[in-house]
Amino acid sequence: MLETKDILETIQMIDDENLDVRTITMGISLFDCIDSDPDKAAQKVYDKICRYAENLVKTGEDISRDYGIPIINKRVSVTPIALVAGACPSASPIRFAKALDRAAHTVGVNFIGGYSSLVHKGFGPGDYALIESIPEALAETELVCSSVNIGSTKAGINMDAVAKMGRVVRQTAELTADRNCIGAAKLVVFCNAPEDNPFMAGAFHGPGEPDSVINVGVSGPGVVRAAIKKMQPGASITEIAELIKRTAFKITRTGQLVAQEASRRLSVPFGIVDLSLAPTPAVGDSVAYILEAMGLEQCGAHGTTAALALLNDAVKKGGVMASSQVGGLSGAFIPVSEDAGMIAAARSGALTLNKLEAMTAVCSVGLDMIVLPGDTTADIISAIIADEAAIGMVNSKTTAVRVIPAIGKQVGDELDFGGLLGSGPVMPVNTYSPAEFIARGGRIPAPLQSLKN
């Protein structure tokens, strides 16, 4: 029997606390599209995506209607294109980016991920060409997202790839400088990239995944914050952790329901629910505000890392119980430009790049949507990537870097991407040169997994 209080609680979560399902992402394998003729391969890619994802957007809208829960994004992730393009190494992989973009427009999704390359141990046949083509691919397409995995706990860090990615991130921003450097917001550099992540810009369909799969990303920072706000003043941290677990459970149950329903209606196997607290620039839908609700004057204050560690862990504990299959990035995201509280903290100076780096050791991803000064060199970006990858590698967790060098702008200026990507102030960067370290190349060996101190 349904209880009035439960019904009203759900309605309040949706109406006032921004509860939503952030994304239904269909993963599609492109291995059967590989062809030594690049144009034929690109056509097969386009055709397969259009065939498989034909009803994705409509189904998402129908489910949203039936259950009264907003489903914000419908997206597609595909096999890393470097694995497909490797069969025709002399041809430019840009044709694949264009095929992905056309397919995304045809099926009506708002992003397509998988213009990607996995080079944590070294470069395969298609990898060099794909990585070199990223700046142009992101400048010439609208909906394509790109990611490169440059390190893992088992393989170590590919420092040649790190050096390359610093230059690629910068070039990507330069080529889209007339559009707020938007290209760089669609490019993620990973360590320990998950193969089933439904969230952009880092989604791709890993080589170990089935032909096609439905992954769902939940959200709900506003719901968690509202729950903490309603607690008795002075409630202990233990009580907060319990409350977050209970709230995360409820949030995840909606994701599980939507995932099962989407899987059934589309006749595509259900993959995972990603238990992420993904903020939006909407006031109230902020991870920073949750940390502040716990008792910090502003996000970035000492104590922020501890509060975030507690939040990240409690979200996972509550969410795992609520879903049959959990995966992806699962945890709390801290994308600066997409989170009203983080934007405010970055503006006021409470939140610095150094603090963000520490926070990434305990959050679910990494340095995300951070706007850097326009004159930040490729070496410095590479070194930021190396530091972040090292945190992920040593701690056996996913870390990522998605930074946007704001070409022509300085500390004090802001970049405004609009929509879910939000806006962010240019954050100061340590400008001492890491150039010699980055230029060495080679690999950081995989770390010891015992003697943990």
Next chain:
Amino acid sequence: MKKAVITVTGKDMVGILARVAGICAQDGANVLEVSQTVLQDVFAMIMLVDITNSTVPFAQFADDLAVIENELAMKVHVMHEDIFNSMHRI
């Protein structure tokens, strides 16, 4: 049996229940249960309806009910009952 939950919240006035029930009757949704409270002028009604033999698609039913939102300046939600079951029941 396919069941949906209709919730209506807003300022109390004459005829809310009648208006909602009228739409249910028109679209072939059988009213199973109604509970309503008025707290300091805020009206909250929850109605459980059987939509197995509904004469219109669910989206149409939702659109018909949404008309009340503007007409009576109330908040109206209609949702499949599974969302509440999965969220609040293990």
